[in-house]
Amino acid sequence: MAGVETPRCARRVRLAAAFALTAMTMSLAACDAGAPGTAAAASEAASAAAGAAHSSAPAAVTASAAPAAAQAGQTRAQVYESVRQMTALGKQLFFDASLSGSGKLACASCHSPEHAFSPANVLSVQLGGSDMHRTGLRAAPTLKYLQSVPAFAEHYHESDDEGDESVDAGPTGGLTWDGRVDRGADQARIPLLSSFEMGSTPARVAAAVKAAPYADAFRAAFGEHVFDSDDATFKAVLQALETFEQTPEIFYPYTSKYDAYLAGNAQLTQAELRGLQLFNDEQKGNCASCHISQRTRDGAPPQFSDFGLIAIGVPRNRALPVNRDPHFYDLGACGPERTDLKGRAEFCGIFRTPTLRNVALKKSFFHNGIYHSLDQVVRFYAERDTNPGKFYPVSKGKVQKFDDLPQKYWANLNTDPPFDRKPGDKPVFDEAEIKDVVAFLNTLTDGYKAGGGLANVAAAK
Numbered sequence: 001m002a003g004v005e006t007p008r009c010a011r012r013v014r015l016a017a018a019f020a021l022t023a024m025t026m027s028l029a030a031c032d033a034g035a036p037g038t039a040a041a042a043s044e045a046a047s048a049a050a051g052a053a054h055s056s057a058p059a060a061v062t063a064s065a066a067p068a069a070a071q072a073g074q075t076r077a078q079v080y081e082s083v084r085q086m087t088a089l090g091k092q093l094f095f096d097a098s099l100s101g102s103g104k105l106a107c108a109s110c111h112s113p114e115h116a117f118s119p120a121n122v123l124s125v126q127l128g129g130s131d132m133h134r135t136g137l138r139a140a141p142t143l144k145y146l147q148s149v150p151a152f153a154e155h156y157h158e159s160d161d162e163g164d165e166s167v168d169a170g171p172t173g174g175l176t177w178d179g180r181v182d183r184g185a186d187q188a189r190i191p192l193l194s195s196f197e198m199g200s201t202p203a204r205v206a207a208a209v210k211a212a213p214y215a216d217a218f219r220a221a222f223g224e225h226v227f228d229s230d231d232a233t234f235k236a237v238l239q240a241l242e243t244f245e246q247t248p249e250i251f252y253p254y255t256s257k258y259d260a261y262l263a264g265n266a267q268l269t270q271a272e273l274r275g276l277q278l279f280n281d282e283q284k285g286n287c288a289s290c291h292i293s294q295r296t297r298d299g300a301p302p303q304f305s306d307f308g309l310i311a312i313g314v315p316r317n318r319a320l321p322v323n324r325d326p327h328f329y330d331l332g333a334c335g336p337e338r339t340d341l342k343g344r345a346e347f348c349g350i351f352r353t354p355t356l357r358n359v360a361l362k363k364s365f366f367h368n369g370i371y372h373s374l375d376q377v378v379r380f381y382a383e384r385d386t387n388p389g390k391f392y393p394v395s396k397g398k399v400q401k402f403d404d405l406p407q408k409y410w411a412n413l414n415t416d417p418p419f420d421r422k423p424g425d426k427p428v429f430d431e432a433e434i435k436d437v438v439a440f441l442n443t444l445t446d447g448y449k450a451g452g453g454l455a456n457v458a459a460a461k
């Protein structure tokens with residue numbers, strides 16, 4: 001079934017798109033034949049399957065993503081119907097607090113649809129656990145535009161249509177800040193079972209689903225035997241959540257002002273244009289070197305991330321309870337949440353570059369949620385090295401730079417512009433330029449309507 005995968009197709013295993021069973025077959029066929037036209041058709045079929053009018057998103061999927069109910073031998077109509085059912089169930093599960101140990105926390109509690117599925121409140125880290133007083137160590141990210149995150153690879157070589165294959169872009173991809181899982185279903189298991197998030201168990205989740213108003217719909221979608229064991233029910237829940245997260249018109253609509261601008265349907269203001277220029281300029285912000293702002297060579301819209309895992313030396317967030325222990329460090333890919341790269345020094349301090357699409361809807365920024373405005377974030381990039389005392393603690397007149405990364409890992413820190421300066425140098429942006437970059441970042445919010453500003457973006461309600 002998987003056929004002969006070209007390196008490109010093998011690498012670009014994306015967040016599994018369960019809806020794209022039909023597309024998957026076509027996608028793989030397209031990979032085998034190396035026919036981009038067919039790949040586009042596959043992507044279209046995928047969008048159509050999920051009821052989307054248009055999405056130019058690539059829709060590569062894994063063979064194992066085939067939904068349980070959508071096995072081989074089904075007609076296209078049956079596959080579409082199965083996807084529709086699973087999407088509807090996934091949506092209900094996403095908003096259902098009864099899946100949690102406390103009965104109070106749903107996925108949507110931390111991933112609010114009005115905020116591009118990031119938190120509605122300004123807390124750096126969200127509250128959870130059985131008493132709703134426990135905290136984790138990381139900010140909850142947006143769930144939009146995850147469909148093009150590639151599977152984690154220690155050495156990532158750009159695919160031939162997007163870059164130079166001979167260049168090793170380093171560790172790339174995977175879901176969560178440290179890239180420790182590749183599939184939406186595997187990811188969903190994490191918050192459901194985490195003691196400081198939903199604090200549930202497969203048995204508790206299964207019981208909640210059996211008692212839910214959508215229990216019959218669940219049986220209809222997954223078959224009579226889905227309630228035979230807690231394990232089977234739990235797996236089906238994870239599958240439905242993954243399918244919901246693949247709904248193009250909700251999770252990757254590409255409807256920002258910047259998308260309209262790229263398509264020639266909107267003009268950016270002078271400030272936004274200056275911001276874009278500063279964002280792209282390799283000697284200034286150089287932001288686009290990691291947060292890609294241009295269409296791919298085959299015309300797909302930019303994701304505003306190259307999905308690389310990078311160390312940029314974000315300051316320690318002393319407001320996090322976990323950081324009261326001076327010996328505790330969140331080192332990203334080398335642990336503690338991720339365990340397979342433990343002890344590999346070159347992976348310490350690196351976190352996955354997030355997309356900047358909808359970033360203006362977020363209320364906390366960076367993996368530890370230390371900043372709460374885009375102005376602060378852009379200022380950090382501009383002045384981290386020229387005026388470090390602004391961001392890091394100063395003790396006895398000495399700045400403790402990179403206070404959240406032990407010195408033995410400092411070699412991992414990125415040193416390209418804008419991180420190529422030293423104290424006293426001119427910051428990469430002046431005050432007016434910081435405002436321009438923030439103005440540009442504000443054009444990346446979905447729901448833009450020409451002339452009318454932002455449309456109502458209450459996507460999933």
Ligand code: HEC
Nearest residue numbers: 106107110126128138139140141175176177188191197241
């Ligand atoms: C208590 C808050 C909380 C709840 C509840 C929660 N999440 Fe999250 N979510 C987070 C945090 C924090 C992260 C980042 C975790 C990390 O990097 O280790 C995250 C990460 C994710 C990611 C990966 C995003 C990326 O950029 O790779 C997905 C997908 C996701 N959550 C889906 C879900 C689903 C589905 C549910 C419900 C089953 C859920 N979350 C419940 C806080 C939460």
Ligand code: HEC
Nearest residue numbers: 285286287290310314351352353354365366367377381414
């Ligand atoms: C070397 C790669 C790189 C460059 C260059 C870069 N970024 Fe980032 N960006 C990252 C990484 C990695 C993170 C996450 C870091 C973390 O949380 O530890 C990030 C996070 C962010 C965030 C927070 C997003 C969120 O959801 O929390 C914003 C905003 C941002 N970058 C904007 C910019 C701007 C503006 C520039 C140019 C001035 C820029 N970045 C340059 C890699 C880069």
